[in-house]
Amino acid sequence: MEEFRGRAAIAPLCRAASACWGDRATLHPGNVWWSALPRHGTIDDWRVAIWSDSAGPLAAAWLEGPHRATILATATHPKRDKMLGDAAHWAVKHGDRHELRTEVLEADRAVVAAWESHGLHQRRSSANLLRDVRDLTDLGDPAPLPGYRVRPVRDTAVDHAARVELHVASWSTTIHLSDFDDGGYAILRQSPYYRPELDIVIEGPDGRVHGSALTWWDELTKVGLLWPVGVRPEKRRMGLGRAVVLSALWALRALGGHEVIVWPRGDNDYPGPAVMFAGLGWASSGRTIALGR
Incomplete structure (x- = not known):
């Protein structure tokens, strides 16, 4: 396992996002770069851990500061559940264990289980995002x-x-x-x-x-x-x-x-974009839920 901090974490995290892409993935390299813009806080607070083998990244944990975390692992690896557990453990250890929060795809039960085993549980949230995908x-x-x-x-x-x-x-x-x-x-x-x-x-x-x-x-x-x-x-x-x-x-x-993903809001407070994307051929593959302590 390797650890990275600040701006030096961007490239390895993007490589991990690509390697872990699949039909339940929530992190695209574009998400990483958008989050790295100055308007989104201090990138100096970023901490990233990457688990790899000789072929490349297998799993990652990302702290955007002490309170917000993301974990990911390759979709088809036989030890995906364990790797997600290791990633969640690292995030809890290095983040604020009392106020750590994350957003996950509700349908990815392995990610949900990894967080729940480390003390994070679903929290009430008025807003959620839809994972909408479309082929070209x-x-x-x-x-x-x-x-x-x-x-x-x-x-x-x-x-x-x-x-x-x-x-x-x-x-x-x-x-x-x-x-x-x-x-x-x-x-x-x-x-x-x-x-x-x-x-x-x-x-x-x-x-x-x-x-x-x-x-x-x-x-x-x-x-x-x-x-x-x-x-x-x-x-x-x-x-x-x-x-x-x-x-x-x-x-x-x-x-x-060959495919494009978009994340419109799925709640009733701002339904317009989701309606537009559905009308243009996007199909939802799930929604996000908030987990925290």
């Missing part, structure tokens, strides 16, 4: 509205600034202002799992961008993670989200992808 066959026509066009982000300072402004506008509310900024976007573009051709925007007749969809690309698994997707509040319910998402799927397929 039978893609529809993006068909944006007349006067709108879908394109990748250009590698210019002007387009980069417009992309950041769009994200902030799409993800801010009257009580919460998104803190995504130029520095975070610059770090995002340095990720080996970022591809410019998968950073899609939809431009309106006014020359401004009004919707966006980013797909993170894992070359090893050929699976894309669609996150984030956003449309300006005043431009919603016009089909722009559908157009930009379908365009992103076409771009992912052209790159060689």
